[in-house]
Amino acid sequence: KKNLESEGGTLKNKTKSNAPKYNLKTPKGTKDWSPLEMSVREHIFSTITEVFKKHGGVTIDTPVFELKEILAGKYGEDSKLIYDLQDQGGEICSLRYDLTVPFARYLAANSTSSIKRYHIAKVYRRDQPAMTKGRMREFYQCDFDIAGSFDPMIPDSEVLAILAETLTKLDVGPFTIKLNHRKILDGIFEISGVPQDKIRTISSAVDKLDKLPWEEVKKEMTDEKGLDGDVADRIGEYVKLSGSRDLLEKLKADSKMQSNDSAKKGIEEMEVLFNYLEIFGVLPQLSFDLSLARGLDYYTGVIYEAVVEGSRAPTLAPAATAAPAGSKIQPKGVTHTGTKQGSKDAELKHESDIDESQIGVGSIAAGGRYDELVGMFAGGAAKDQIPCVGVSIGVERVFSILMQKIQSEQQASRAKQTEVYVMAIGDGLLAERMQIAKQLWDNNIKAEFFYKSKPKLPKQFEVVDKEQIPFGLLLAPREWAEGQVRVKEQRGKEEGGGNGDLIKIDDLIPELSKRISEWKKNEGF
Amino acid sequence: KKNLESEGGTLKNKTKSNAPKYNLKTPKGTKDWSPLEMSVREHIFSTITEVFKKHGGVTIDTPVFELKEILAGKYGEDSKLIYDLQDQGGEICSLRYDLTVPFARYLAANSTSSIKRYHIAKVYRRDQPAMTKGRMREFYQCDFDIAGSFDPMIPDSEVLAILAETLTKLDVGPFTIKLNHRKILDGIFEISGVPQDKIRTISSAVDKLDKLPWEEVKKEMTDEKGLDGDVADRIGEYVKLSGSRDLLEKLKADSKMQSNDSAKKGIEEMEVLFNYLEIFGVLPQLSFDLSLARGLDYYTGVIYEAVVEGSRAPTLAPAATAAPAGSKIQPKGVTHTGTKQGSKDAELKHESDIDESQIGVGSIAAGGRYDELVGMFAGGAAKDQIPCVGVSIGVERVFSILMQKIQSEQQASRAKQTEVYVMAIGDGLLAERMQIAKQLWDNNIKAEFFYKSKPKLPKQFEVVDKEQIPFGLLLAPREWAEGQVRVKEQRGKEEGGGNGDLIKIDDLIPELSKRISEWKKNEGF
The missing domain is CATH 3.40.50.800 (Anticodon-binding domain)
Structure with a gap:
């Protein structure tokens, strides 16, 4: 007398006889998807796919594991989070950690010099799971990347337009795309007097400004990383700034920035980009944010990260970061105070070993330009370089937001389509x-x-x-x-x-x- | 001056500079999917999904790896083909080998007593790859299973209707669904005098009758497995038979069969099944084939396997097995001679360690009833049993057929949808x-x-x-x-x-x- 059920109950291990007892759980950081959850996931994927196809995207697939050497040395410290397969005789393989490195390997292997490709697939990271924040060991990434040699900032602007269009279609609520440029950031560090060998580590400290107050970040720079206090203060003057075109104008008028080749190049590119983004109608969602640094080494140009109000970590109170970007330049120390002080500080400090390669807490998508990754695989000669720009949308985040919505609105969602x-x-x-x-x-x-x-x-x-x-x-x-x-x-x-x-x-x-x-x-x- | 390309070229490792040289290949038995291949794969999945949904199917997903103990002891000798993850501290996990065992684990873990679920996902087997035959180490299975306690043969008949409908919609050409019943097979072995402890191993020998002539199979039974020659001959009288309802009538009239409880039960169930399959219009595609045994231990009732003309292994000449099932009872030794004798025999013998759990060479889908697998996980008590019946469609096979078709018809296929x-x-x-x-x-x-x-x-x-x-x-x-x-x-x-x-x-x-x-x-x- 059992009816068809599309929804499962709670996990429990029945142990009523003396048959062998099984631990019926899924491995740490992984989960089963129920029919209702799957219908939400499929809605997300089809929404995203529709946008990707509308922009000329084609899809590829790569194996879930790669030769270990392909992944080695691509993720810096986070390489320790890579899952390895056991050596059972034969090749040594690892589960893919993201979709970007396999994409670069694919381009090099197949001599594909130009493609707009999307890839929606699971990736694997032996990270400390935080289910409530949607951080899993097995999770989906939805990537769109444009590979090929084109005129500056044209594909970059379309990727940003795709990101904005996708988030709008997904109906995740108001969002902000934080935008920066690696060359501008490098320029700031050079101008401020950061030694060349400290640039990456100082950059990763700056990236924490959305989670820690400036004082904490400065302390990390000086006490932990041995940076001169004056140098840190000079960095602080810049990285506290965010805004829109007005910030770009300010940087253009800054003689120190203009005297630095890297910063000058970055500012010029940003100006072109802003022109294109204006045509594509993306400026209202944009925040030019000098503190955005992104951890991965392979970025070489524009970098970005999308933050959605609803994707904020549950432990953090709602604050100004997710508000629509204003047109005024804002000292970040002021707008962000809400999240950075008070009783949450102690808890936040436990998170200080932030996984830089991960899409951060509160962010829902991230990406940037990486012009040299394919060349690494293809042999390193300049002619083998295939410039790329792309974005990765973190769908578990979107999924949590939409599931919460369904539950709070008590929508009658049915997983089954029977008519x-x-x-x-x-x-x-x-x-x-x-x-x-x-x-x-x-x-x-x-x-x-x-x-x-x-x-x-x-x-x-x-x-x-x-x-x-x-x-x-x-x-x-x-x-x-x-x-x-x-x-x-x-x-x-x-x-x-x-x-x-x-x-x-x-x-x-x-x-x-x-x-x-x-x-x-x-x-x- | 590069145009957007949706198709990659051939694999080659560029080694033009002295940068580190990468082996750009994918791991053994795995492959990259190009945009054109992906568009064919997506067509297959959406066709299959449409049929599955039409029959009330909902989908679930499970992690790509499970705790090792969940998979252990489910696949007999083929357990050696399971991929293990390296022990990096923490749980010991293995990549899923099929979708059936994870489904059974899901049902037990979530106390789901009844569901029609489909699951289209990759599974992993450290098998000897045979790319030309579509046998890969990473490949897709498309499973539809009905779990729950219902009246006999109703869900079984719908699963077979779904299989026939799916293969028709996929347009893979003429196909035959070979059908048998574990209880009839067990009855034949008991009647013939096979010792109880030899039934599984003799059963697996019988299953090779579609690839080897009876003499070879008999030799395996007697010389390798120590069965008495007379016993083997008595088995041979039955397992050489195939047909349709007429074969069922013959078995009903067979007093030895009727005197065996297991065979009698199986024949009764087959009669009910044939009545339902007639309503569903599946009989013309069906061949009741007493040699079909299927390797996996967990089957308890009806078993089946679909063979498509186009899915024959390239080394085999086209032969009678894939012809539409005739209504006459045919001694298999006669109809199947074409594939079993002549110059191919030497080659076929190399395949004698056939992976019984795999969908066989030439077959495109397989399945059956397994009433006791969920109970194994749920604790083994009779009340924890959840009877299941299902089918698994091997999509790489379908993919090869459709890709060949596209290439031979020189269809203008485009992977991109840009308008x-x-x-x-x-x-x-x-x-x-x-x-x-x-x-x-x-x-x-x-x-x-x-x-x-x-x-x-x-x-x-x-x-x-x-x-x-x-x-x-x-x-x-x-x-x-x-x-x-x-x-x-x-x-x-x-x-x-x-x-x-x-x-x-x-x-x-x-x-x-x-x-x-x-x-x-x-x-x-």
Whole structure:
């Protein structure tokens, strides 16, 4: 007496006999996806895919594991988070850590000099899981990358347009895309007097400014990383700034910035980029943020990170970072105070070994330009370089936001798409139900029936209610003999009640098809 | 001067400088999927998914790796083919070997007593790869399973209907579903006098009858497995038989079969199943084949395997096994001679360590009823049993068939869906092209433009031709100033030539939308 259930219950290990006991959990940092969760995930993927295809994207796939040497030396300190396969004789392999390195390997291996590709797939990191923050060991990335030699900032601007369009379509709420340029950042460090060998480590300290107050970051620079206090202060003057075009104007007017080749180049590129982003209508969502540094070494140009109000870590109070970017230059120390002080500080300090390669807490997508990664694989000659720019959308984040929404709005979400439930009133009529179901399937109508030869009517209605199946088809012996069946729209059951409409079996398919498409229209399919 | 390419070239490792040299290959038995291959794969998945959903299927997902103990002891000898993850501190895990065991674990863990679930995902086997036969170490399975306690053979018949419907929709050519019942097979062994402890090993010998002549199989039974020659001959009398309902009638009339409880039960169930399959219209594709044994221990009832003409291994000549099942009982030794004798025998013997759990050479899908697997996880008590029946479709097989078809028919397949290419005649007009592209994207039209500020017209047309983009939109300075652009349908270029139609920018969206939907209708979308 079991009905079809699309939703699982809670995890429990039954130990009622003395059969071998199994630990039925999934491995640490991984999870099972229920049918309802899968329907949300599929909605996310199809929304994202639609945008990617609209911009000329094609998709590829690579194996879930790569030769270990392909991944080695690409992720800095985070290489320790890579899953290795056991040596069972043969090649030494590792699970992919992201989709970018396999993409670069693919380009080099297949001599593909230019492509717009997207890839939606699972990646693996032996990180400390934080399920509540959506940080898993097995998780999806949705990547869009443009490879090829083109005129400056054109593909970069389209990737940013794609990011903005995708987040808008995903309906995750207001978001901000924080934007910076590696060359500007390098220029700031050079101007401030950071020794060349300290630039990457100081850069990674700066990147923490969205989670720590300036005083903490400065302390890390000076006490931990041995930077001169004056140098740190000079960095601070810049990296506290964020804004939009006005900030760009300020940097253009800054003689120190203009005297530095790297900064000058970065500023010029940003100006071109802003022009393109204006055409693409992305400026309102943008925050030019000099503290954005991104951890991965391979970025060589523009870098960005999208922050969504709803994606904030649960332990942090809502604050100004996620507010729409203002057009005024804001000293970051002021706007960000809300998240950085008070009782949460102690907790935040535990997070000080932040995984720089990860999409940070509160951020939902990230990316940038990496012009030299493919060349590393292709042999390192200048002619083998394939410049790339891309973005990676962290879908577990989006998923958490949408699941919360469904739960808070108590939306009637159904994982199952069945349109018609074929039922019998009295005497089972199994062969007849099968015959009708077959006819419906042949006409592309999604149909089910109860897997008993003589099911009780209430049991059949229970399924219809539980699964929210819009139409019931009732077969009764006498009506069947007269070549007729009843169609009953279940959605209006409470209101209308009634016994449904008697229709001829010969008219069943056109009649049902009409009603189903009307129902779909009303439901907003 | 690089155009967007959606297709990669051949694998080659460039070694032009003294940078570290990478082996750019994917691990043994794995492959990269190009955009064209992905578009075929997506077509297959969406076709399969549509059928699965039509029958009330919902989907779940499980992690790509499980705790090692979950997989241990489920695959008999083939457990040696399981990939283990390296012990990096923490849990010991293995990559999933199929989707059935994780499904059973899911049901037990989530106390799900009843579900129709499908799962399309990659599985991993450290098998000897045979790329030409589509046997990979990383490959997809598309599984549909019905779990729950229902009346006999109802879900079984729907799973077979789903299999037939899916293979028909996939358009893989004529196919046969070979069908048998574990209880009938066990009955045959008992009647013939096979000792209880030899039943599984003799069963696995019988399963080779589609690849080896009876004499070889008998030799394996007697010489290798120590079975009495007379016992083997008695088995042979039965397992050489195949047919349809007529075979069932013959077995019903067989007093030895009727005297065996197991065989009697199996025959009764088959009779019910045949009645249901007749309603579902599946009988014409069916061959009741007493030699079908399937290797996996967990099957407890009906078992089946689908064979497609096009899926035959390249080394085998086309033969009678894939012909539509006749209604006559056929001694298998006769019909199958074509594949079993002659010059191929030597080669076939090398395959004698057949992976029984694999979908066999030439077969495209397989499955059966397994009533006790979930119970193993749930604790073994009778009340924890969740009866299941399901099918697994081997999509790499289908993929090879469809790719061959595309190549042989020289179909103009395009991986990219771009509908409009926005071009400039003279002077670049980059900002204008961007502005138009933005407008098209906002109206859900798939559009691209050349990523150069002043691209040459021939270069732009090259892309349109290469990517088979149906519409070109041409911007020229003077026409633009007059608020007009040209639309040029590229498909008819050779025939019509001409400069396209001048239309007002204000009318662009409705005009283009109309033309695109007409084009789609003609292309059969």
